[in-house]
Amino acid sequence: MSLCLICHRTPDPARTACQPCEATLRALLLEVDAQRPLLAASLYLGAAPAGGRVTGGGRAHSPLPVRGHVLTLLAAGTLDAVTGPRADQSGDVPLDTLLAGWAAAVANDLVGPGAVPFRRRGMTWATWLAAYMPHVVTASWVGAFHTELDDLVRRIRAVTTTEPRRNAMQAPCPSCMAFALGRTDWQTYIDCEACGTLLTPAEYDAHRATVMPPLARIGVLIAAHTHLTREAS
Structure with missing residues (x-):
């Protein structure tokens, strides 16, 4: 009998993730969307140096008006294969790029290689993935999905300084x-x-x-x- 690929409990037949871990995945996806307003509020720097100068000589350059790592998180998503089971990019990626990559993995499993997931207007990729959770918890890649999603939420919490x-x-x-x-x-x-x-x-x-x-x-x-x-x- 196979074990849950996330926590190594024994899941129900035909599942690769147990019910408690499914609840965790759903909670993480819900938190991603709930944290978006806090991320947006954390985007801009508090203030620039007075007069555009710094001490110590030399010419001061205007600082980036926004926090770069937050801007990366909020950048527009792409369906390019930079994340997911066949990821070819490491390091920080925008949250929507990460989620869109896993949505593409679901579409590839259900439709075939190269399938593009359809997202209705106003729907986030987190909501899309939650809707397809019955497939996610049967996929061979659910453990990797949990790892990346958990890491994403930790990155977000580090910015918004919130903990559940x-x-x-x-x-x-x-x-x-x-x-x-x-x-x-x-x-x-x-x-x-x-x-x-x-x-x-x-x-x-x-x-x-x-x-x-x-x-x-x-x-x-x-x-x-x-x-x-x-x-x-």
């Missing part, structure tokens, strides 16, 4: 009973850090409504017993 927060849930995991459920920003699912169980928000709410009242009653009884024991001693 994890909010802990009150109820224990329904599978392993560990108090390790939480939801991380951009993630669709609530997940258990102990066993990897995934819950939708609706599933968690139903689970919490079932288990928390008995746990609260037990807590009250324990507190009362502790208090009476202390009073008697």
Whole structure:
């Protein structure tokens, strides 16, 4: 039986990436689009040297009016084969070039070599790839896709100085009973850090409504017993 090419868990049959890793890929794609306004706001430099001069002699040159590495990230995408399973370029590439390359990989798998993915007006490449996630999680290149996508998001976070927060849930995991459920920003699912169980928000709410009242009653009884024991001693 094959293992998940991302985390090495055992995925469902016919898949190369397990469900938790699929949720991670979807979250990363969602974050790319959500971070675009922050990237745009981070593009311009705060200020140039006063009067266009610097100390130390010589002639001062006007600085680039924008931050170069941010400009690279936001540059227009291309469908040239610079990224994807047959990548022929290394180093930083614009985020849309990277995503368009992987969209081309999907199109090549589904249609044939040289196929060009079609993107509707207003749709981003991140949204396009999320729509084709059922194929992505069966592809032989899903591990490389995750590596590049994760690296892209790390580059973006380094610019915008943002990190996803994890909010802990009150109820224990329904599978392993560990108090390790939480939801991380951009993630669709609530997940258990102990066993990897995934819950939708609706599933968690139903689970919490079932288990928390008995746990609260037990807590009250324990507190009362502790208090009476202390009073008697």
